[in-house]
Amino acid sequence: MDKKPRYVKIDGILAPPSFVAEIYKDAMAFKPGRTFIDNGGVLRHFTVSEMTPMEILSELEKPRCIKTHLPFDRISFSKRCQSTSAWQDILRIASSPFFHHTRFFPIYFFSDGCFDDYFELFIKGEVDWNDYFDHLLSWYEHKDEPNILFLTYEAMKSDPRDACLKIARFLGDNYYDLLTENDEAMLKKVLEYSSVEFMKSTVNEFWKEQFSAIPSEELQMLNPVIKKYAKLMEEAEKEGHVPLGGFIRKGVVGDGKITLSKEQLDKLNERINQKTSHSDVMNLWKKS
Numbered sequence: 001m002d003k004k005p006r007y008v009k010i011d012g013i014l015a016p017p018s019f020v021a022e023i024y025k026d027a028m029a030f031k032p033g034r035t036f037i038d039n040g041g042v043l044r045h046f047t048v049s050e051m052t053p054m055e056i057l058s059e060l061e062k063p064r065c066i067k068t069h070l071p072f073d074r075i076s077f078s079k080r081c082q083s084t085s086a087w088q089d090i091l092r093i094a095s096s097p098f099f100h101h102t103r104f105f106p107i108y109f110f111s112d113g114c115f116d117d118y119f120e121l122f123i124k125g126e127v128d129w130n131d132y133f134d135h136l137l138s139w140y141e142h143k144d145e146p147n148i149l150f151l152t153y154e155a156m157k158s159d160p161r162d163a164c165l166k167i168a169r170f171l172g173d174n175y176y177d178l179l180t181e182n183d184e185a186m187l188k189k190v191l192e193y194s195s196v197e198f199m200k201s202t203v204n205e206f207w208k209e210q211f212s213a214i215p216s217e218e219l220q221m222l223n224p225v226i227k228k229y230a231k232l233m234e235e236a237e238k239e240g241h242v243p244l245g246g247f248i249r250k251g252v253v254g255d256g257k258i259t260l261s262k263e264q265l266d267k268l269n270e271r272i273n274q275k276t277s278h279s280d281v282m283n284l285w286k287k288s
Contacts, residue, residue, distance in 0.1 A: 003112070010024045015050070017232055019050060024050045028074050052225075071130075080147075083147060090268065099119075111242055152284050161187070214237075
């Protein structure tokens, strides 16, 4: 029997097994005010909506930066908040990040899973957040909303400076000015700290410390998601599941064409044609 990662289904959507239905549904109903939403300037607060209890989310000082993995039709869209929506080329997503994500976090119980099994699940939309194309198109249809900035990883990787300035300008002139004043001193720091090389040397260690061990009792008391994560980690450890690889990996563009077999590429291209025949969304990656 083919092996599958463990998920939890909430309101018809597959999510990480540590997610809690009440918090997840609160995130869908949450109506942000002066907030920056990242689907993925210097901001004081950063959190993930579907992993954070509403009492914590509501008390964050504004302006807040809130990350979400939810499709557009599952959020309470507000014209008062600024939303950046960032996406990766389907070839890269299908061949690398999602698969390695499930092997990095033991709670998926997939450290012994193989890529071929995962690829078949991905093609059928039986992975985190369901079908990639449905999720992508739900946001792409709103890309021209004045308070949505639609980005691709490939464009950001190609010209990080331009991407940072574009995001800053979108958030507000004060953020743009902050980056560009004093001979772009702040911008240079942002570019350094957001580089793949820097994150591999810092973020990976942080994520391993935070998520490869059972969270403390204190943290579990603050958040039901963390409490559930702890129980899953205990179970995963007993079954021999351990974190594999790093949260930040290669960060390169175009490796999907190398990783996927010809049969998988053909199957993926067929799926692309089926799901995007009515849209020009794939033009986003023509140059990458």
